[in-house]
Amino acid sequence: MALVHDHEEVSSHEEDMVEAFALLYHHVFSYIKPMALKCAVELGIPDAIHGRGGAATLADIAADTGVHEARLPDLRCLMKLLTTSGLFGATAAAVADGGGEAAAAYTLTAASSLVVGPRGLSNIVRFGDGPVSLSPFFDMPAWLRTAPAPEAPKSLFELTHGRSRWDPANADDETMNGAAFAESRLLIEAVLGGHGDVFRRLTSLVDVGGGHGSFAKAIAAAFPNVRCAVMDLPHVVADTPDAGGDVQFVAGDMFESIPPADAVLLKYVLHCWDDNNCVKILKHCKDAIPARDAGGKVIITEMVLGSGPRDTNVAETEEMHSLFLTCISGIGREEHEWKNIFTDAGFSDYKITPVMGPISVIEVYP
Template sequence: MALIHGSEEVISHEEDMVGAFALLYHHVFSYIKPMALKCAVELGIPDAIHRRGGAATLADIAADTGVHASRLTDLRCLMRLLTTSGMFAATAASDGGEPAAATSTVYTLTAASGLVVGPRGLSTVVRFAAGPVAVSPFFDMHAWLRAAPAAARSLFELAHGRSRWDAANADNDTMNAHSFVESQLLIEAVLRDHAGVFRGLGSLVDVGGGHGAVAKAIAAAFPDIKCTVMDLPHVVADAPVSDDGNLHLVAGDMFQSIPPADAVLLKYVLHCWGDDDCVRILRNCREAIPAREAGGKVIITELVLGSSASPRDANVAEAEDMHSLFLMCISGVGREEREWRAIFSDAGFGDYKITPVLGPISVIEVYP
């Protein structure tokens, strides 16, 4: 038996001690994984492998990304971690039964690394989420948890002296690009695998829809749906798209009223607001839509912590909790299904349906 130093607790099996240390070290050094992925993205490794038909040796990667010849051992160390963690796959080639040299290992893309390939990939998400502006607030998390609410509205604000949404933030372009690409990926997944969410609708209003990219995709897939994008006046004024066929832009305030439609879309809106504000928004949505029998509903895309709608593996569960903690950092809210249910009930809705669509993100159809 082994005694943990400074503790009364006794670990009775050597395997428990090995597992305990492995878990502790996994947490202590887990920050290295996003740093390694960010390095790979900055070097252009996923794109380099993609350009070579989806497979490349270490020498190929070095040649295509400008890695210095003296750094091949270090590059192999980077690729080993990213392979072990599932971002890439590796096959050790051999000739005549002899093991191949490490530099002959062939690296291939996985579904995860494929998501950061190309201009429409999620490389902007990696650059933002693993960048200093997003990471540094978490160094102050203990101070944030001890601080009175008046000290700062969010952990981000405590660290940077301004909110995440302040126009003066130097990384706003990266954040906006991140949001645009992620929204495109989400709506493509919904339209490809869950298009029934929109079938039968004659009209839809995308509240907080920005410049209309998501509504435009819906309008293209369903030409019979009259799509309206509602956002604040300054957002609509700067929109690069104009009214076109079944897509229209209107200025408004979701806390005042919402244009009438068969369905209201709230994409990544409600996590920015507290429960009372969510109820106010949803009551305005309910006023805007017809009864359920006439096709009325609210379509919400949000994180649902521990959703019982579908079995979740460990990676999805951990992604949910990390996403929730990030939302806390920027004054957002991650909610469990029971918390969503209470909000829907308080807003006067009678039923809902949760469909997981993209990692920890679900579509919630809420019915009057």
Template structure:
């Protein structure tokens, strides 16, 4: 980070936000293309101009198992102004709110997507020019995979939009067999090198008082090594799959343990999960967290989980930040991952048996979450 010494942490995080926002802009087109393909505007129009996600699914003939994913697409389309959304009133709000009770309405923009919209001169409907401009987007693998995903009649375990567009191959398999085309591990190491000095500078107190920490799915140990260097008395261990640990560097200040986070996690004061949970669905996350809970002592003995991940909608009210978060959610949807808001996180935390949590939104699009047993 010496190269960036002239910049503050917030300047660096804002610069990262700018680059991510620009890079993910493609998914605005993907979301709009999906709206046209599934005839979402037509469905809302047919339902009187306002509808919930379950109503849209039924009207458009989309399998109800796609409710959560369509809600994620609608989140992008509302943040970008294509549709508007009305939240349930406080009196009627309940757990159903997280399952499609928001009411989506047509705007002037989405009204142009309705297929029966024609001028008094009998001209072609306005959506055709938009459809033409989206053709390049529709042809790319990410877009093809998501389109195919919504047209599936049922949820097939383990199948992802990415796999649908890549002959059944998962992102992890592609990264393992062709790291030149998909440099996943290098990208994660790069992100760690950028983010961890900022974490330690801005929120290093989350590691104070710990005597041991296990970095789950920590790869070659970049994050753990940075923490260990800042806290020499803190014993840091990296847990990852055997094939990863076999390639880990020697002579570092961290210990490597081969294993599987879905099976067992080594005991420690704290468990560290950087950029891991968003890769997995709720059931998998609950399983990981239950294993984490077994690995740490009670809260009064210093036990906790430290998570670095997105909390959609947390932090300053910055439209670019929120838009980047929901666009990243469409990216991660390709791999069956999820970017969660606070209510989504709270659900899996409590289901895994944890009692309390604290969100610290100081890492740009991401937050630090302290989770307590």
């Protein structure tokens, strides 16, 4: 019996229903894609393919990752999904697979290459697709039905976990910290590798909320003439393992004052705060820097929604990231929303330079 496609007898309504069911089911089961990716990362599949020179059969992958031979059909199903979704490639290899047929060889794509090796983004996958990040969204209906109150949790994350995303207790979460470190390292390489002119004419810079100083240290190494300092909360500075050297560490509160410098760097800081608090922070930044003709500016690294190519993947990624930010009481902003904040804080101009997808360097001038 053959499957009959009689296009003349299929009404436009039926076609719409087919597309509607496909879209609905795609959303219903879309959680399986990140779970499959997380599984592949935790098994070490990208590293196994990389270790085989960039191509590996199913048997190779199983041997290198410890997958039991009885689970090969399940592994094949996993790899088929990740290949269909573009995270891996597949080619016909001249390798006999039991019955003498050519076995599929799985290859890395640009996306899966990002999670290879100790410098990869595997911790972002583990954190973003792990229980700490996922569990708050089960409480989203209750959160949306709850009126804000002084005694109520300040974020969906806090409602679920009993503490804010920025609570010092999170310092013990290796996956969370590893994800932040991996993303920060990638951003540093992207900024300094292709957009180092942002720092070239500076003589001093203070990285506000700079943690243990990875960005400031990279800037100091690339531009020895720039005196770099990191300002963060006292408990962060106290826990810095290698304070000293080319970077000065200063304990402080950005809502009170910021040390003077040619430029203030805010890396992934402002998306954590509402507009009023962003204006307060930026006003202190403006007080800390000289006039524009003397080299003064604020350097911000943030996502600017709508600034990149607007294909479906980019658009959905931006909106998903924005929804995740609401989980931790953060905010995703479009250019006009950033402009309003800069204007309210007393700045005269700004320049946006995309550096990594929708993530941009924003230079804000007094």
